[in-house]
Amino acid sequence: MSIRLGTGDLARYPFLNEAGEYLRQSEFGWEELDRPDMADIIERAAERIQVGVSGKVYDRVERYETEILTFLVTLIMVKSIAMEPVLKKYALAEARRAEKFLTEDLKKQNEAQRRALLSKIFGDLFGLTIGTTEDGRLFKVKVTDYLARSSHFHEQEWKMINRLVSGGQVYLGPDETVRLVRNELAVLINSRVHAMSLPALPKAIKEKAEVLRIALAPHYEYTADAVTEYPPCVKHAMEVMNKGENLPHSARLMLATYMLAIGKPTDEIVKMFKNAPDFNERITRYQVEHLAGSKGSRTKYFVPSCDKLRTENLCFATKDCDGIINPTQFGRRRK
Known part of the structure; x- marks a missing residue:
């Protein structure tokens, strides 16, 4: 059975395949971003990058068409800036943004909506099958899938001895379930930017990306400390x-x-x-x-x-x- 997401979901999770499909079906052209009425999209994209690399979560949500376009423009801008620290900080910020919305949605949405999110985000993007308890309060994941992801966490609460395990499944709360894939989402966004092949960019995007690059360069260039005399x-x-x-x-x-x-x-x-x-x-x-x-x-x-x-x-x-x-x-x- 096909599970569909609503437009509100696409606004909060613009990295989903369905969001890209929306743009393809709309036959949106790059040259349209030079139109005066598109200036707000470019400004929002720049703001989203600046907020993200500062370590905060950009949680404004507008109409899904606006959010999808803004997200795509941010990817292009980050690619144009061509600074690896900026990309990594931005990708982590986007993952945290999704984590915030997804944690909220898994707590408050009905069973059908939760199944859609679990299927599209966890299943389609990361190949991770998530089940739920009958009362919908807890989520469960296979022990092998849990171990593969929790091995990156060193806090004691992620150790298997401190988890509820039954029938080959590890039981998690909504926030823990989302935390399990946050790093993977950051890696996904990072890899998408690396894989992008930039077309001839609209003048408005090129100019804004250059302004951002000049502003961010002094703060986000790598600084390597000497490491020769340490254990x-x-x-x-x-x-x-x-x-x-x-x-x-x-x-x-x-x-x-x-x-x-x-x-x-x-x-x-x-x-x-x-x-x-x-x-x-x-x-x-x-x-x-x-x-x-x-x-x-x-x-x-x-x-x-x-x-x-x-x-x-x-x-x-x-x-x-x-x-x-x-x-x-x-x-x-x-x-």
């Missing part, structure tokens, strides 16, 4: 961060506490996280100060032991580690 675990975390990729929470905690332990100032530590797709300077600064014991509970956090790092798959020991039990000891025994 392998810290060096690995910094290399991942320098590529603009996401570090799990436990790796970020290890990196921040290590830098605090060796006397790095807060400003310098905060700057190390600048390349992270979800970087927010205010939140990062608070978290570093919290770990240092100067904010929040006033409890100073220490660097995790090597044993702890091994259990969290964060240990990349080499012969230079020489039997140390904490990363802060790296280099001392050799000297």
Whole structure:
């Protein structure tokens, strides 16, 4: 049986195949974006990118035709800007936007609407089959599918021992179900931008993309920190961060506490996280100060032991580690 989504769904999830089909059927031409009445679409697209790369969620929703066009124009602009950090931050922001709407929809919509969303978003896009309990309060996914995705999360609540499992299925709440595929959605949007072949762009888009590129370049170019004198675990975390990729929470905690332990100032530590797709300077600064014991509970956090790092798959020991039990000891025994 074919399951159809409403126009409101296409407005909230413009990355769906049905949204692209709408544009194809409308025979919309690129040259139309130079029309004066299309200026609002281009301005909204630019705003959506700026909000996204700043780490916030752009949650305005207009008519579905407007949303589909705006989303497509943002993809083109991000492609034109040609800065990988901007693309990664934007893709994560779009995934978070979808996460917000999808979590709300799975909680409040009726069974038919939920089935449509589960089928189109989880099934068609990610090949993931999601079931529901009879009362519709919980969702269930095969253990193998759960493990394949939750392995990227290091928080304790995602460990199998802390999950409700029955009959080969893992049971999840709406927010947990959506969180399971957020990273995949970010990767999907990222790959779509990389795969795009830009046509001769309308003048209005080219000009706006160039304005954005000039404004964003000083803030979102990669800055690589030297990584030669650190223990392998810290060096690995910094290399991942320098590529603009996401570090799990436990790796970020290890990196921040290590830098605090060796006397790095807060400003310098905060700057190390600048390349992270979800970087927010205010939140990062608070978290570093919290770990240092100067904010929040006033409890100073220490660097995790090597044993702890091994259990969290964060240990990349080499012969230079020489039997140390904490990363802060790296280099001392050799000297």
